[in-house]
Amino acid sequence: MTDVARLAGVSHQTVSRVLNGHPNVREQTRLRVQAAIAELGYRPNRAARALVTGRSQVIGVVAQNTTLYGPASLLAALEQTAAEEGFAVTVGSVRDLDRVSISAAVERHLAHRVAGIVVIAPVESAGEALEHLPKDVPLVTVDGDPRRPVPLVTVDQVAGARAATRHLLDAGHRTVWHVSGPADWFDSAGRIEGWRDALRAAGAEVPPLIPGDWSAASGYRCGQMLARMPEVTAVFTANDHLALGVLRALHEHGRRVPDEISVVGFDDVPEAAYFIPPLTTVRPDFVAVARASLDLLLAQLESDRGGELRQTIAPTLISRQSVAGPPD
């Protein structure tokens, strides 16, 4: 930086001003400095800046399993959005989403003096940790516990599940069965709630819940059970992979979809349109979630006001060929 200043014939402070887009710099000076920067291939040292300002232009993300489609998409969207705002993203994966692991991951981020932290905390066990974190950095929870008093962005699971269930009821089915996600996920809980809501609102009987765990494997197991029950004509699964497993089980038992049984999933993974048959599903808008998370973070950063900010992103029903009316 000193070199740049010397070459441009100004002080290091003026170079700093140019770098930070400070207003009070003469156009001519600015150009001279920029020329010097280009000539020397100068690259400002973020670490030094972070040291003096106490904040780096980095956002830390805490997540558990970034291999799953949902988290991976969310992470990618966060990274994109952050980049647009001039922030980098560092990932802190965590084996379990319990209090100890989350705290450790957050500590690691704090050591880097990140500007803010996004915790993707979709399970029960994460809840407690979030209230006991250091308050000296903006924090946003994604897919977290709606009952906790922390800034939160979530996909509206209830609305999505309600739409899916209603879609099946509207097609003429007497009731809809549900293969759920793991019990400790808020996503599961919301989707179960939406499913029940829709059934009750329509005056339909609420069949027993079939518990799954997100994987195609468990969907397959649940599907084998459902395939043997002649009264089942409509199934809403908590995600597309469960639906894939269910579809295969139904196929193996010779039960045709959608002629005999209709199936609706959740997530709209890119392959869902190529399942057999193409899957009707619910698409969450990960980009909107990322956008909202970052906005909440930046708002805290600027106004320094924590509080109970929260935002809910409505998903969209994507209609494909896995739904039809019930057989006569």
Place this chain on the structure above:
Amino acid sequence: MTDVARLAGVSHQTVSRVLNGHPNVREQTRLRVQAAIAELGYRPNRAARALVTGRSQVIGVVAQNTTLYGPASLLAALEQTAAEEGFAVTVGSVRDLDRVSISAAVERHLAHRVAGIVVIAPVESAGEALEHLPKDVPLVTVDGDPRRPVPLVTVDQVAGARAATRHLLDAGHRTVWHVSGPADWFDSAGRIEGWRDALRAAGAEVPPLIPGDWSAASGYRCGQMLARMPEVTAVFTANDHLALGVLRALHEHGRRVPDEISVVGFDDVPEAAYFIPPLTTVRPDFVAVARASLDLLLAQLESDRGGELRQTIAPTLISRQSVAGPPD
């Protein structure tokens, strides 16, 4: 840090020594310092350390589409592996893998003084950029151009494709058709090469290539074509999603898998076991790739020797029910 030093009754330098596990510190002193650290909830400032050492304990990753299963898995594995070595990972996504974008992403990482950079560069357009990067930081390419003189870790695409093709030939098929990935991906090229190799080695005819683009959609289109060709009895697709599309097309045309046509994919996505029918595929070991990449990075970091280090990770054939002998 000064506070800690005062509380422990030592100098800040001794605190620093304890923090960095320096050998020459008396046990008693160490304990006293650690107690003080715990009591004050002190958290070392990584930015300050990065400033003075000129290197942060962060590894930068440049990747394009971290939503795809392969890149996402690799990224997660890298993050895990890096964490075990005490490194954090920051992601720099990039819209296109061309020279300008890659340079920009690398520059961003360099501004943060990352300890090393991993570029996931699976396409042709990335190649050139990599040779013209600043040499002042260790760099490893994953899935990059085998012909470039840069440290490189790749999955052995050729071996994987050869195994897949041979598996089909061994089942008795006269030849094997191939639905490939996009032409500018090295992964595609390697898989095509392995496929051709295996066919030639077996003295089988090499049918024309069916070009796809990784997506289930394009697999579906290719599948529709293949379904109409009665002579096709075995298809090797460049990834599992293509296979999914092919499976659906075949299903729609009433061509049974594996009775009439066998299909093999590549990637072993978690759902592959629940396709209809369960898909025989080739599983790359992303953890091993991540491990190797990090090793190469750390080796450069320690010995300061660049050079033509490269490592190839062999994938495994996973046999499921989508393969059988040809119809008589």
Place this chain on the structure above:
DNA sequence: GCCCACATTGTTAACGCTCACATTGGGGAC
């Protein structure tokens, strides 16, 4: 008992940047 080597600890100076404040030089109001 003296001296030296070595283990342990302290002192000082960077690292590269921003912040707060000081300084300079015009231009407009009177």
Place this chain on the structure above:
DNA sequence: GTCCCCAATGTGAGCGTTAACAATGTGGGC
């Protein structure tokens, strides 16, 4: 013409850490 204000720039300090070296203490060899 004088004064004041403000835009443009410069100066010095300090952010929290590590590196290099200095200083102190401790024990063993002779």
